[in-house]
Amino acid sequence: MQAGASCFSIPFDVPPYRLSGTVFGALLNHRSALAALGDAASRPPYDAPPDAPVLFIKPRNTLAASGRVVMIPAGTSELEVGASLGLVIGRTACRVPEARALDYVAGYLIVADVSIPHSNYYRPSIRFKARDGYCPLGPAVTARAAVANPDMLTLRTYFDGSLVQTASTADLIRPAGRLLADVTEFMTLAPGDVLALGAAGPAPRVGPGRTVAIEIDGLGTLRIPFMDAAA
Amino acid sequence: MMRARVAYAGAVHDATPAPPHPSARGDLQLADGRVVAEDEVVWLPPFEPGTVIALGLNYADHAKELAFKAQDEPLVFLKGPGTLLGHRGVTRRPSGVKFMHYECELAVVIGRPAKQVARSQALAHVAGYCIANDYAVRDYLENWYRPNLRAKNRDGATVLGPWFVDAADVADAGNLGLRTFVNGNLTQTGNTRDLIFDIPCLIEYLSAFMTLSPGDVILTGTPEGVANVMPGDVVTSEIDGLGRLVNTIAADDEFGR
Numbered sequence: 116m117q118a119g120a121s122c123f124s125i126p127f128d129v130p131p132y133r134l135s136g137t138v139f140g141a142l143l144n145h146r147s148a149l150a151a152l153g154d155a156a157s158r159p160p161y162d163a164p165p166d167a168p169v170l171f172i173k174p175r176n177t178l179a180a181s182g183r184v185v186m187i188p189a190g191t192s193e194l195e196v197g198a199s200l201g202l203v204i205g206r207t208a209c210r211v212p213e214a215r216a217l218d219y220v221a222g223y224l225i226v227a228d229v230s231i232p233h234s235n236y237y238r239p240s241i242r243f244k245a246r247d248g249y250c251p252l253g254p255a256v257t258a259r260a261a262v263a264n265p266d267m268l269t270l271r272t273y274f275d276g277s278l279v280q281t282a283s284t285a286d287l288i289r290p291a292g293r294l295l296a297d298v299t300e301f302m303t304l305a306p307g308d309v310l311a312l313g314a315a316g317p318a319p320r321v322g323p324g325r326t327v328a329i330e331i332d333g334l335g336t337l338r339i340p341f342m343d344a345a346a
Numbered sequence: 347m348m349r350a351r352v353a354y355a356g357a358v359h360d361a362t363p364a365p366p367h368p369s370a371r372g373d374l375q376l377a378d379g380r381v382v383a384e385d386e387v388v389w390l391p392p393f394e395p396g397t398v399i400a401l402g403l404n405y406a407d408h409a410k411e412l413a414f415k416a417q418d419e420p421l422v423f424l425k426g427p428g429t430l431l432g433h434r435g436v437t438r439r440p441s442g443v444k445f446m447h448y449e450c451e452l453a454v455v456i457g458r459p460a461k462q463v464a465r466s467q468a469l470a471h472v473a474g475y476c477i478a479n480d481y482a483v484r485d486y487l488e489n490w491y492r493p494n495l496r497a498k499n500r501d502g503a504t505v506l507g508p509w510f511v512d513a514a515d516v517a518d519a520g521n522l523g524l525r526t527f528v529n530g531n532l533t534q535t536g537n538t539r540d541l542i543f544d545i546p547c548l549i550e551y552l553s554a555f556m557t558l559s560p561g562d563v564i565l566t567g568t569p570e571g572v573a574n575v576m577p578g579d580v581v582t583s584e585i586d587g588l589g590r591l592v593n594t595i596a597a598d599d600e601f602g603r
Contacts, residue, residue: 169488301440308426
């Protein structure tokens with residue numbers, strides 16, 4: 116099967132009914148993620164904390180539905196798992212005003228930004244984040260109407276059933292509406308695109324043989340087994 | 347073979363250069379036989395792009411121009427579909443910025459899935475080539491996850507075309523001259539033989555960790571000679587054997603801003 120094929124089978128029962136295959140995400144958008152850098156954020160090579168949203172792209176080879184195994188490459192002992200709320204775009208979003216931004220959202224899902232740990236965020240290689248299967252998402256798209264307030268959701272990450280991280284979308288630097296407004300000021304989002312709002316920091320690290328479960332109130336659970344590629 | 351994708355008279359068509367004919371007044375021939383002029387159609391990117399992969403600082407002279415020291419790994423970034431634009435399109439220069447520049451690049455289009463492909467086999471995975479003009483707004487460059495999307499992934503700031511040219515029709519993609527003209531004046535020249543990481547090397551590098559699929563495209567980087575462009579400027583990117591890709595810069599007011 117194609118690396119990205121399975122993400123299109125994610126249940127999605129409101130228009131546009133299908134993900135586009137384009138996934139953007141924000142980094143350092145959770146207060147704890149930026150705080151984890153401490154004073155380093157104001158020192159070289161960064162010089163200052165980010166001004167515009169810090170965004171990444173997860174290309175189609177990375178997209179995977181719940182349950183698909185993530186491979187840990189040779190030479191790497193653990194991977195970081197950044198649990199995030201993902202907005203699924205419902206209609207073309209260009210220069211959306213913050214106050215009406217959620218009108219452009221079809222629904223929500225859980226996005227896991229899987230990375231090889233890296234300590235320098237100046238110009239990290241895409242080989243840390245763009246590997247096949249490194250963007251599990253799902254388990255389903257939950258319609259916007261079923262979520263009372265996307266800025267008050269709790270995310271829980273479990274390793275083999277043990278809780279390792281709890282975070283809330285209430286602690287985002289740019290909450291959903293603000294991020295959509297700032298991103299679509301320069302970059303139009305299309306129906307079915309996903310925008311991940313950003314994970315808390317520091318991201319938990321997982322080794323081979325474990326299964327990660329990410330749970331968001333009302334959105335279900337995204338399950339991700341990790342295996343050693345060398346095994 | 348050279349192919350374009352154009353919109354004309356209510357539909358999207360495949361098109362090829364029109365055969366020379368004394369009675370034919372036109373530049374390209376649609377698949378249904380009609381011959382039309384270049385300015386009668388809307389040119390789209392000449393293939394259906396998948397993942398858009400781009401290289402920073404992949405020519406030694408351009409790296410030097412930006413005071414960048416040698417690298418041990420290609421500097422790769424990704425772009426989304428919303429930034430793509432066809433031939434004869436219009437790209438917005440935001441008001442108030444000081445430095446927005448073009449980047450003429452050879453674009454390599456993948457034709458066969460590529461996973462862990464060796465350098466020696468890499469060109470067998472290439473379907474063909476086209477010209478890319480990958481604009482940057484340097485004012486927006488920040489020091490986090492460079493080059494950040496606000497600088498390099500703006501709407502309509504990655505121009506592809508005009509033609510998709512089959513790999514079989516390009517004798518040596520590793521020896522093609524690149525040129526940019528601004529309002530007819532030559533401002534940038536280079537040759538793909540000066541790539542720091544050449545095409546086989548890039549396909550080997552990328553396919554080692556990400557599976558490339560048909561339609562994925564690699565923008566291989568730009569040589570020295572980038573220059574600021576202003577509203578009204580006509581930017582023409584040219585590569586030997588691939589044609590001439592034209593783009594016009596427009597101001598905010600054309601976009602209702």
